[in-house]
Amino acid sequence: MVFSANDLQEWKDFPKGLKVLLLERDNISAAEIRAKLEAMDYNGLTFWIPSFCIVSTFCEENEALSAISSGLESFHIAIVEVSSSSGQGGFKFLENAKDLPTIMTSNNHCLNTMMKCIALGAVEFLRKPLSEDKLRNIWQHVVHKAFNARASILSESLKPVKESVVSMLQLQTDDEQHESRVSRDIEKVSRFVDNDHELSSGNDKYPAPSTPQLRQGTRLLDDGDCQEQTNCSTGKESGEHEGESKSVETTCGNLNAESTPQQRKSEITLVREEVESTPQQRKSEITLVKEEVDIVDASKGESVASPHTQKRKVLSNTDRNTKALIKVGVHSDSCEIRGNQKKIKVDWTPELHKTFVKAVEQLGIDQAIPSRILELMKVEGLTRHNVASHLQKYRMHKRQILPKEERKWLNLRERSYCVKRPIMAFPPYHSNHTLPLPPVYPMWGQSGSPTAGMQIWGSPGYPFWHTTAENWHWKPFPGMHADAWGCPVLPLPPPQTPGFPYSQNMPSLLNADAVDHTFTMPQSSFEHYPAEEVVDKVVKEAISKPWLPLPLGLKPPSPDSVLAELSRQGISNIPPKGSNSC
DNA sequence: CGCCTAATAT
DNA sequence: AATATTAGGC
Numbered sequence: 138m139v140f141s142a143n144d145l146q147e148w149k150d151f152p153k154g155l156k157v158l159l160l161e162r163d164n165i166s167a168a169e170i171r172a173k174l175e176a177m178d179y180n181g182l183t184f185w186i187p188s189f190c191i192v193s194t195f196c197e198e199n200e201a202l203s204a205i206s207s208g209l210e211s212f213h214i215a216i217v218e219v220s221s222s223s224g225q226g227g228f229k230f231l232e233n234a235k236d237l238p239t240i241m242t243s244n245n246h247c248l249n250t251m252m253k254c255i256a257l258g259a260v261e262f263l264r265k266p267l268s269e270d271k272l273r274n275i276w277q278h279v280v281h282k283a284f285n286a287r288a289s290i291l292s293e294s295l296k297p298v299k300e301s302v303v304s305m306l307q308l309q310t311d312d313e314q315h316e317s318r319v320s321r322d323i324e325k326v327s328r329f330v331d332n333d334h335e336l337s338s339g340n341d342k343y344p345a346p347s348t349p350q351l352r353q354g355t356r357l358l359d360d361g362d363c364q365e366q367t368n369c370s371t372g373k374e375s376g377e378h379e380g381e382s383k384s385v386e387t388t389c390g391n392l393n394a395e396s397t398p399q400q401r402k403s404e405i406t407l408v409r410e411e412v413e414s415t416p417q418q419r420k421s422e423i424t425l426v427k428e429e430v431d432i433v434d435a436s437k438g439e440s441v442a443s444p445h446t447q448k449r450k451v452l453s454n455t456d457r458n459t460k461a462l463i464k465v466g467v468h469s470d471s472c473e474i475r476g477n478q479k480k481i482k483v484d485w486t487p488e489l490h491k492t493f494v495k496a497v498e499q500l501g502i503d504q505a506i507p508s509r510i511l512e513l514m515k516v517e518g519l520t521r522h523n524v525a526s527h528l529q530k531y532r533m534h535k536r537q538i539l540p541k542e543e544r545k546w547l548n549l550r551e552r553s554y555c556v557k558r559p560i561m562a563f564p565p566y567h568s569n570h571t572l573p574l575p576p577v578y579p580m581w582g583q584s585g586s587p588t589a590g591m592q593i594w595g596s597p598g599y600p601f602w603h604t605t606a607e608n609w610h611w612k613p614f615p616g617m618h619a620d621a622w623g624c625p626v627l628p629l630p631p632p633q634t635p636g637f638p639y640s641q642n643m644p645s646l647l648n649a650d651a652v653d654h655t656f657t658m659p660q661s662s663f664e665h666y667p668a669e670e671v672v673d674k675v676v677k678e679a680i681s682k683p684w685l686p687l688p689l690g691l692k693p694p695s696p697d698s699v700l701a702e703l704s705r706q707g708i709s710n711i712p713p714k715g716s717n718s719c
Numbered sequence: 720c721g722c723c724t725a726a727t728a729t
Numbered sequence: 730a731a732t733a734t735t736a737g738g739c
Contacts (some may be wrong), residue, residue, distance in 0.1 A: 482732060522733070
């Protein structure tokens with residue numbers, strides 16, 4: 138049966154009219170299920186539909202299969218009983234009706250059976266008896282399949298579903314009268330829908346919705362690949378709102394035609410915050426991950442001149458899981474889309490931060506000012522303020538000036554230098570190597586690191602030890618510009634301790650005693666470190682007079698950093714070593 | 720004006 | 730907790 142255009146237009150009440158194939162040996166059981174499907178009370182509000190589903194019942198597997206293959210009837214979804222007593226028990230159907238989203242049901246609740254069903258392609262396993270609640274959301278599988286199956290293998294029966302849903306959503310979008318939350322959410326969704334071609338390619342990439350989600354939430358997609366991006370904003374919000382908010386996440390993989398791999402832009406996550414909602418009015422949140430997003434949010438218009446013309450290009454780094462994504466979290470309340478969206482919160486994901494760091498390093502310490510960084514980052518929508526704010530924090534961390542809260546627990550030698558130094562950042566009462574260490578590791582600039590949700594700043598007190606160009610450079614004294622002018626002389630790491638996973642990254646300095654025995658400075662005399670101003674002065678002098686020998690405590694810059702600095706200053710020709718003519 | 724920093728707000 | 734915003738100084 139083929140749906141005509143008229144049929145489609147009539148199908149405004151989707152999922153009413155869902156055609157269900159029911160494979161059930163027991164007639165009585167079949168009748169019960171059928172009755173429930175046909176008389177579905179959908180949430181008691183949107184529609185009460187006398188004939189919610191059109192059910193065709195079969196009691197034999199082969200019959201059902203031939204009904205499908207005959208093409209005389211078109212189904213959207215199948216509910217198939219796993220039977221141990223007869224025939225192939227439903228698995229034959231399952232394997233031969235791949236195009237049809239199939240829900241397996243059984244009295245047998247054994248995990249193996251369930252597992253087998255899912256493994257063979259069932260979209261869901263439902264335990265019998267089938268309640269109305271369990272059946273209520275079966276249509277979601279249909280929509281899911283319709284939108285996520287490869288277009289080429291999309292069965293004819295599901296195409297109308299897709300078109301119908303698309304058309305439904307767009308109808309509402311076009312309705313300017315309704316600036317309701319729902320319509321705006323749908324607008325977002327339909328934009329995703331418009332772009333579904335690319336994402337359709339990964340057929341089973343997105344888990345199907347599952348029946349137990351009886352809340353309003355409709356999970357269109359739940360992309361495991363974007364976990365690292367998503368947990369930043371949605372995790373927080375959904376946590377705050379407990380069960381009152383829903384979270385819809387979508388991802389689409391459109392490549393922006395204009396962006397070449399070299400031009401790939403950074404990921405940025407913007408969160409539009411709720412403006413004036415009371416706890417009772419908590420509305421839903423929809424989070425979209427898109428590669429191209431209309432920035433309808435001019436904020437203060439700092440760098441976003443025309444909100445609606447702003448498109449965001451995104452990097453899509455294929456060799457890693459650093460998909461170029463833009464996430465816009467919308468706490469859509471009663472605020473207008475173009476109206477008063479004021480607060481965009483930039484989520485400084487590791488990727489975005491990496492771009493930031495890159496820009497800063499490219500500019501060099503003296504040139505790294507917000508406006509230039511912003512320029513270099515080429516992240517549209519990002520404002521100078523955003524950058525400035527981030528830069529502020531970046532600098533603070535570079536100088537090991539921890540916010541007071543972070544400093545509080547560093548309760549010893551509060552006024553001595555050591556508290557600001559990484560080596561003393563560990564709690565002093567951990568005086569041996571058994572101290573508990575954080576399970577994760579700071580990851581500044583670790584490109585494409587899959588460490589989802591990790592704070593890019595690292596845990597307080599566990600600063601960054603990596604010394605690659607992309608990472609933070611450890612600087613023991615405030616004001617020391619180790620990036621360009623070398624790093625402080627550190628003692629060599631002790632022999633690596635087997636079974637101590639972090640020893641590689643946390644050399645030697647696990648406690649003050651270790652420091653005292655290995656550090657080249659006078660022992661047990663942190664109080665003897667020069668005053669901050671003195672250090673500053675020394676460093677400044679070293680910077681301004683690079684021809685002079687470096688003071689104790691500083692080591693020369695690495696050749697790489699020198700080359701980088703030279704090239705930054707436009708000097709590309711370096712005379713060979715021997716030719717020292719001056 | 721833009722930048723920097725610290726404090727404070729969200 | 731992470732960012733944004735603000736204020737005051739340069």
